[in-house]
Amino acid sequence: xxxxxxxxxxxxxxxxxxxxxxxxxxxxxxxxxxxxxxxxxxxxxxxxxxxxxxxxxxxxxxxxxxxxxxxxxxxxxxxxxxxxxxxxxxxxxxxxxxxxxxxxxxxxxxxxxxxxxxxxxxxxxxxxxxxxxxxxxxxxxxxxxxxxxxxxxxxxxxxxxxxxxxxxxxxxxxxxxxxxxxxxxxxxxxxxxxxxxxxxxxxxxxxxxxxxxxxxxxxxxxxxxxxxxxxxxxxxxxxxxx
Numbered sequence: 669x670x671x672x673x674x675x676x677x678x679x680x681x682x683x684x685x686x687x688x689x690x691x692x693x694x695x696x697x698x699x700x701x702x703x704x705x706x707x708x709x710x711x712x713x714x715x716x717x718x719x720x721x722x723x724x725x726x727x728x729x730x731x732x733x734x735x736x737x738x739x740x741x742x743x744x745x746x747x748x749x750x751x752x753x754x755x756x757x758x759x760x761x762x763x764x765x766x767x768x769x770x771x772x773x774x775x776x777x778x779x780x781x782x783x784x785x786x787x788x789x790x791x792x793x794x795x796x797x798x799x800x801x802x803x804x805x806x807x808x809x810x811x812x813x814x815x816x817x818x819x820x821x822x823x824x825x826x827x828x829x830x831x832x833x834x835x836x837x838x839x840x841x842x843x844x845x846x847x848x849x850x851x852x853x854x855x856x857x858x859x860x861x862x863x864x865x866x867x868x869x870x871x872x873x874x875x876x877x878x879x880x881x882x883x884x885x886x887x888x889x890x891x892x893x894x895x896x897x898x899x900x901x902x903x904x905x906x907x908x909x910x
Contacts (some may be wrong), residue, residue, distance in 0.1 A: 692898050694722045695735040696767055699747075702739025713858055717867050749901075752778045753795040756890045756905070757786040758883035761798045763871050763904040764894055774899045781897070785890035798906055799871035803850035805843040805857065806866035812841065815861055829856035840865065844872075873906035884909070 697718040705712035709719055722732050750771055752764040762782075768774040782789045812822050819841065823834040830849030835842050845853050847869055857864065879887070884907065891903050 690725050691727050691731060693901060694718065694725055694727050695731055696901055698722060698732060698735040699739040700767070702736050703741075707736050707740060713854055713863075714867065716863050717865075720863065720865070750774065751792070752789060753792065754778075754782045754787055754789040756782070757886040758877070758879050760877055760879060760883070760887045761795050761873070761906045762787065762887075762891065762894070763795055763799055764900060765871075765902045765904075766897075766899045767901050768899040774897075777897055777899070778894070781890065781893050785893060786886055787890055798873060798875065799904060800874050801847040802870055802872050803843075803845040803847055803853055804866070804868055804870045804872075805853060805864045807841045807843065807857070807862060807864045809836070809839055809841055811862050817860070825856060825860065826853065829853045870902075871904040873904070875906065876908035877906050878908050 698715065701712060701715035701718045705714060707715070709715045719732070747767050747769050748771060750766050750768060752766065752775070754762050754764075756762050764778065766774055766778075779789045781787075809819075812819065817825075819834075819836065822841065826834045826843050826845075829845075830852045831843050831845045833842070833844040835844075843853060850867075850869060854867065887905065887907060891905065894900055894903050
């Protein structure tokens with residue numbers, strides 16, 4: 669294989685790997701939504717969001733149906749949601765959420781990723797104080813217009829439902845609230861006929877860590893390795909990337 673062909677093959681391989689990771693994360697959200705609320709997207713708010721994400725990323729229908737069956741318990745797989753906490757280069761805090769059918773495999777992988785990339789895997793709960801667990805909803809501004817709402821009216825409705833912040837970001841509006849207010853915000857959005865692009869509980873750092881460019885590159889290398897693991901759902905850090 670010539671040098672040009674090798675480069676093309678490597679690039680295609682990287683693209684295929686990235687597509688596989690996107691599919692895995694989107695399908696996990698389908699399975700989790702079905703487990704929690706059933707297979708009817710008309711009544712399962714989180715499933716509607718997950719299916720929209722699958723369509724947006726062109727996830728094959730057969731894969732989606734298998735994810736739904738898994739959520740219904742028809743495939744015999746037992747998955748556990750497990751978090752891992754550690755420090756990367758420069759003392760950057762890294763919080764990893766996983767869904768795994770083999771905890772022994774996943775913890776061994778996490779320990780390997782951290783140790784081989786200048787980090788250390790910590791004890792469970794060791795980083796809880798560095799992150800706030802928040803409800804986060806991402807809503808396209810076009811949906812507000814479709815419902816005849818201006819941003820001020822929408823903000824008041826969200827604050828009444830328990831939101832702490834309602835901020836425009838590009839073409840979207842980001843609604844943030846306490847973890848405990850996820851249900852009330854979700855119910856208000858459903859009542860208003862709005863389906864977010866994203867709706868999740870996220871770990872938001874309450875203090876950002878200043879780092880130099882070299883440390884940033886090292887931490888991002890570690891995060892890229894962690895995110896390439898199929899068991900990983902989400903990775904959070906406390907770097908000040910500004």
